[in-house]
Amino acid sequence: MSVLKCRDLRKSYGDLQVLRGIDFEIEKGETKVIIGPSGSGKSTFLRLMGLLEPPTGGKIFFEGRDVYTSGLDLNIIRAKIGFVFQEPSLFRHLTALDNVKIGLKCVLKVNNDEATERAMEALKAVRMEEWANYYPAQLSGGQQQRVGIARALAMDPDVILFDEPTASLDIELTWEVIDVMRDLAKRGITMLVVTHEIAFAKEVADEISFMDGGKILESGPPDQLLRSPKTPRARRFLTRLLGGI
Ligand SMILES: Nc1ncnc2c1ncn2[C@@H]1O[C@H](COP(=O)(O)OP(=O)(O)O)[C@@H](O)[C@H]1O
Ligand SMILES: [Mg+2]
Secondary structure: OEEEEEEEEEEEEOOEEEEEEEEEEEEOOOEEEEEOOOOOOHHHHHHHHOOOOOOOEEEEEEOOEEOOOOOOOHHHHHOOEEEEOOOOOOOOOOOHHHHHHHHHHHOOOOOHHHHHHHHHHHHHHOOOHHHOOOOHHHOOHHHHHHHHHHHHHHOOOOEEEEEOOOOOOOHHHHHHHHHHHHHHHHOOOOEEEEOOOHHHHHHHOOEEEEEEOOEEEEEEOHHHHHHOOOOHHHHHHHHHHHHOO
16 A cells, blocks of 8 residues: 555645646655656645645545545644655754654654664664764754754654755765665665655666656656656756756
8 A cells, every 4th residue: 555645636826836636656665756847846746745735636645544534633644754855954952863852752752762762773874873962063964964864764754755855965965865865765764755866766766757847747667767758848857967968
């Protein structure tokens, strides 16, 4: 059964139709990647799938249940969906460890000792355990982003949504974040990732979807989608992306 699924998902802001009917699903253990030009609706799609905003049409299912009509407690489901944004937005006055612990303590009501243990485990998974007692200002952008990933991971979510997690990083720092994400994908963490890091997508994605104009124009295994995209728009986008023009 899929962890997250949507059918004919739509979102408008006033007259602006941002999502125009998206069908998508991700199963446990899968890594799926979304690519597409700026403004195509990728972030909006993730916000809706993460239940941060309601759709204006269509349905979202979490583990088979329609989240907006089956009387589920949205906050309980939200706690099972991790989010990693472009900017890690850590609390400046808290150490890396406390940034990771805060959700465990405040949302999941885990006691302090267990929160420390789980947070250290998550920091280890992103290779940041040695930096546990440092403050965000003492860390590089890539290290901060890895703490952001640990914060999501520590909650033991059923799926983690990543919105261009390396887009604001320099190339060298991008790699340390991508390496960590590759580890997670290989460990079987369920991940839905908006990224233009094609090497990552090629290596770990079960499927890549190309989004444009609020629709998924095509989806396929990395080899097929990257090498022989069917739609002219995907072809043009990939030529530009891979050609670096
Ligand atoms: N809260 C909002 N209110 C109005 N328009 C929005 C809002 N969020 C996104 N949009 C518009 O939706 C379109 C898609 O945005 P976004 O989902 O951020 O695309 P992407 O992440 O692919 O760059 C853009 O035209 C953007 O201006
Ligand atoms: Mg975006």
